Amino acid sequence: MNREDFPMLEQNIVYFDNGATTLKPKCVTDSIVRYMTQHTSNIHRGDYDAAVITNTLYDGTRNVVADFVNCDPNEVIFTSGTTMSINQVVFGFMKSHLKRGDVVLLTKSEHASNILPWVKLKEQVGIEIQYMDLDEDYSLSVESVEKSITEKTKVISIAHVTNVIGDVRDVEAIGKICKDKHIYFCVDGAQSVPHMKEDFKKSNIDFLSFSGHKMCGPTGIGVLVGRYELLQEMEPLCYGGGMNNFFEADASYELKDVPVRFEAGTPPIAEVIGLREAILYLQKIGMDKIHKHEVELKKYLLSKLENISNIEIYNKNSDSGILAFNVKNVFAQDTSVYLNHYRVFVRAGNHCAKILKDEIGIKNTVRCSMYFYNTKEDIDKMVEALEKSEDIFKVVL
Amino acid sequence: MDNDLRREIILDNYQDPMNRGLVEDSDYLKVNTNSESCIDNLDFMMKIDNNIIQDIRFDGEACAISTSASSIMIRSLIGKSVDEAKEILKNYKNMIDEKEYDSDILGELNVYDEICKQPNRKNCALLPSRAMDKLLGELEGYGK
Numbered sequence: 160m161n162r163e164d165f166p167m168l169e170q171n172i173v174y175f176d177n178g179a180t181t182l183k184p185k186c187v188t189d190s191i192v193r194y195m196t197q198h199t200s201n202i203h204r205g206d207y208d209a210a211v212i213t214n215t216l217y218d219g220t221r222n223v224v225a226d227f228v229n230c231d232p233n234e235v236i237f238t239s240g241t242t243m244s245i246n247q248v249v250f251g252f253m254k255s256h257l258k259r260g261d262v263v264l265l266t267k268s269e270h271a272s273n274i275l276p277w278v279k280l281k282e283q284v285g286i287e288i289q290y291m292d293l294d295e296d297y298s299l300s301v302e303s304v305e306k307s308i309t310e311k312t313k314v315i316s317i318a319h320v321t322n323v324i325g326d327v328r329d330v331e332a333i334g335k336i337c338k339d340k341h342i343y344f345c346v347d348g349a350q351s352v353p354h355m356k357e358d359f360k361k362s363n364i365d366f367l368s369f370s371g372h373k374m375c376g377p378t379g380i381g382v383l384v385g386r387y388e389l390l391q392e393m394e395p396l397c398y399g400g401g402m403n404n405f406f407e408a409d410a411s412y413e414l415k416d417v418p419v420r421f422e423a424g425t426p427p428i429a430e431v432i433g434l435r436e437a438i439l440y441l442q443k444i445g446m447d448k449i450h451k452h453e454v455e456l457k458k459y460l461l462s463k464l465e466n467i468s469n470i471e472i473y474n475k476n477s478d479s480g481i482l483a484f485n486v487k488n489v490f491a492q493d494t495s496v497y498l499n500h501y502r503v504f505v506r507a508g509n510h511c512a513k514i515l516k517d518e519i520g521i522k523n524t525v526r527c528s529m530y531f532y533n534t535k536e537d538i539d540k541m542v543e544a545l546e547k548s549e550d551i552f553k554v555v556l
Numbered sequence: 557m558d559n560d561l562r563r564e565i566i567l568d569n570y571q572d573p574m575n576r577g578l579v580e581d582s583d584y585l586k587v588n589t590n591s592e593s594c595i596d597n598l599d600f601m602m603k604i605d606n607n608i609i610q611d612i613r614f615d616g617e618a619c620a621i622s623t624s625a626s627s628i629m630i631r632s633l634i635g636k637s638v639d640e641a642k643e644i645l646k647n648y649k650n651m652i653d654e655k656e657y658d659s660d661i662l663g664e665l666n667v668y669d670e671i672c673k674q675p676n677r678k679n680c681a682l683l684p685s686r687a688m689d690k691l692l693g694e695l696e697g698y699g700k
Contacts, residue, residue: 492595492619496677508595522617523595552570556563556620 178528240381244368259285319351325481334363380430453480480529
């Protein structure tokens with residue numbers, strides 16, 4: 160659906176790398192071009208007309224985000240992306256709230272950005288990291304979460320949807336458990352917020368991170384949504400202009416209120432404006448409709464791949480638009496180079512989930528990650544190429 | 557070079573590479589290429605005696621180009637002096653980077669002379685040469 164909104168699709172390509180980044184609709188690029196050609200100005204300091212337009216768009220984006228994920232506008236912090244959002248939580252909040260021996264629960268299918276900051280915090284503070292058991296299909300059940308919790312558990316930090324397996328975690332149930340047991344609940348929304356309805360309040364999330372570029376927005380912009388009381392206890396990682404009320408030569412200073420105190424320096428204004436447009440665009444389509452479409456596409460893809468004997472699939476069961484597979488006895492990168500020959504764009508590798516190999520027993524996969532603008536015809540093109548894949552080396556060498 | 561022949565040589569070296577498998581021997585210098593990219597992960601080891609490369613071995617996971625290039629390069633370098641090896645590596649990298657090179661000393665490595673037509677695969681072809689550079693650099697480090 161909505162294919163006509165995406166100029167890149169005019170190149171007759173099949174774009175299946177949406178887990179890495181998504182295509183940009185014209186309304187998003189237009190909004191950025193408008194800022195750069197018609198109302199360029201910095202925020203918060205200008206009295207002229209262009210600055211008023213920019214200011215209104217920039218500040219108003221907090222309301223747009225708040226409406227999108229159900230939080231308060233003053234709980235929305237603009238960051239450079241999911242990675243920065245999680246680092247802000249770990250080093251700006253958890254570092255001063257956790258102590259030696261406190262346990263953080265993760266899973267082995269998390270992205271590097273939800274593991275390495277915790278590993279660094281372990282070095283710095285002495286927290287313990289434990290990985291919750293995954294089920295046979297590599298999904299995380301609520302039972303596994305419950306079973307992993309002890310008195311020492313202080314944080315559960317998980318992706319709502321993982322980026323290789325694509326399993327959808329029951330964040331509402333897990334959030335309730337965390338609330339009841341006074342455990343901080345951090346959700347990596349990079350692969351969920353673009354694809355389904357995310358509800359910050361209903362799921363009792365304490366910190367939610369996501370990126371603009373994986374949801375039709377520009378790169379360089381992401382969001383950290385944090386519960387307001389917790390944000391007041393969080394330390395900024397960056398200090399400078401725009402985030403202070405005053406500072407004096409005697410080293411006294413006062414920071415601005417939450418959330419602005421976390422946005423030192425000139426923020427990515429064009430990117431915030433692009434993100435705003437992207438969210439409005441997605442809302443117009445409808446998140447439930449997007450999710451339903453992707454699940455349908457995956458079912459269709461699975462039904463087609465079942466007929467090809469040399470394809471190994473790792474995540475049949477997950478309810479998202481992500482399929483991880485390999486052509487038997489072919490290195491994942493060779494398969495992606497092969498598919499590129501047919502103008503089918505997929506990604507090969509470990510997809511930054513480097514310890515998932517402990518679970519699935521294989522390091523590298525081909526990942527086909529779909530979005531609402533993908534169609535059954537896209538899938539047919541990929542399947543047709545895979546059907547001919549016995550001559551893969553004739554094509555790639 | 558004829559395309560079928562080129563493909564056959566690459567495929568042979570991918571499916572049955574030379575000296576695949578590492579050995580436990582402290583006389584070998586070792587290097588891993590994991591940091592070079594997100595996906596290829598090859599270990600290389602090299603034994604040098606009297607300034608002559610006696611043996612090179614490798615193992616790990618990588619694409620057809622990286623694996624076959626490793627195999628062919630190992631075959632090209634074993635028995636060569638360190639200086640001869642450096643000369644081969646220099647010319648090989650020049651070939652991949654579309655600079656002037658001497659094809660006479662590259663032998664079978666010439667099968668990659670058209671890899672520049674696929675820019676996304678240049679790094680695959682360069683993976684073993686980078687590993688060899690590191691190993692030879694390590695050797696010089698020991699000498700200091």
